[in-house]
Amino acid sequence: MPDTHRFQRKKDTQLSGMSTRGRDFHESRSDAEAEFHELRDELIQMQTHLYAEGRRSLLIILQAMDAGGKDSTVRRVFSGVDPQGIRVTSFKEPSQRELSHDFLWRVHREVPPAGMIGVFNRSHYEDVLVPRVEELVPEDVWRLRYDHINSFEKLLVDSDVTILKFLLHISKDEQRQRFEERLTLPEKHWKFSPQDIVKRSHWDSYMEAYDDVLDHCSPEWAPWYVIPADQKWYRNLAISRVIVQTLRDLDPQYPPPIENLDEYREW
Numbered sequence: 001m002p003d004t005h006r007f008q009r010k011k012d013t014q015l016s017g018m019s020t021r022g023r024d025f026h027e028s029r030s031d032a033e034a035e036f037h038e039l040r041d042e043l044i045q046m047q048t049h050l051y052a053e054g055r056r057s058l059l060i061i062l063q064a065m066d067a068g069g070k071d072s073t074v075r076r077v078f079s080g081v082d083p084q085g086i087r088v089t090s091f092k093e094p095s096q097r098e099l100s101h102d103f104l105w106r107v108h109r110e111v112p113p114a115g116m117i118g119v120f121n122r123s124h125y126e127d128v129l130v131p132r133v134e135e136l137v138p139e140d141v142w143r144l145r146y147d148h149i150n151s152f153e154k155l156l157v158d159s160d161v162t163i164l165k166f167l168l169h170i171s172k173d174e175q176r177q178r179f180e181e182r183l184t185l186p187e188k189h190w191k192f193s194p195q196d197i198v199k200r201s202h203w204d205s206y207m208e209a210y211d212d213v214l215d216h217c218s219p220e221w222a223p224w225y226v227i228p229a230d231q232k233w234y235r236n237l238a239i240s241r242v243i244v245q246t247l248r249d250l251d252p253q254y255p256p257p258i259e260n261l262d263e264y265r266e267w
Contacts, residue, residue: 022234051085064168067178168229
């Protein structure tokens with residue numbers, strides 16, 4: 001297994017200085033896809049062990065700019081995983097009911113219970129990105145949320161929830177190409193929203209906001225991985241390497257059989 005810590009974000013390293021190109025890290029798409037399929041088979045088996053063990057859980061957080069590939073990452077990386085053992089939650093614009101509570105209320109409810117893999121397609125980090133860039137709340141409100149998030153994630157880790165946080169790092173040019181596909185291909189028209197263009201106009205502000213998130217919310221117990229995501233085939237491989245290695249380290253085991261099992265063999 002290659003170094004899965006390669007893309008852990010180093011403190012004070014700016015996103016502008018980090019490559020978005022998978023081809024900078026892997027020369028062969030065919031070899032990468034072959035390894036990816038092997039890792040996905042292993043992930044399917046490891047998920048079964050985690051579910052059967054029923055003691056710990058895995059939370060995977062996906063963040064990206066619009067068209068960054070969060071949906072396709074979920075479809076590809078977790079294809080074939082038993083749906084009983086995984087739950088994907090997509091966090092959209094909060095409802096009025098959700099806004100009447102603290103910003104973590106809707107998030108905590110979706111944390112995976114013991115034995116489960118949970119995937120957050122967007123997450124509580126939206127609450128320190130969007131309100132900041134769009135000036136929805138004062139700075140003293142969104143800035144205090146860094147500490148709240150760190151405390152929340154430490155609570156989860158202390159409760160046997162392993163957290164993996166992935167930022168799918170695409171270039172502005174790649175985002176343009178993906179938006180053009182959404183405008184050109186009929187089967188992708190439904191994906192396009194005028195708000196995508198509005199947010200794109202704030203690209204630099206979002207990059208600055210992400211840099212601050214990575215600086216303030218990447219403790220050793222829940223570090224961020226910045227994944228080069230311009231090439232989807234490498235993105236899938238890099239994320240799968242980290243997830244599978246994490247599960248190997250957890251080493252979930254089937255629980256022991258009931259006592260006197262042999263007595264039931266001839267029932």
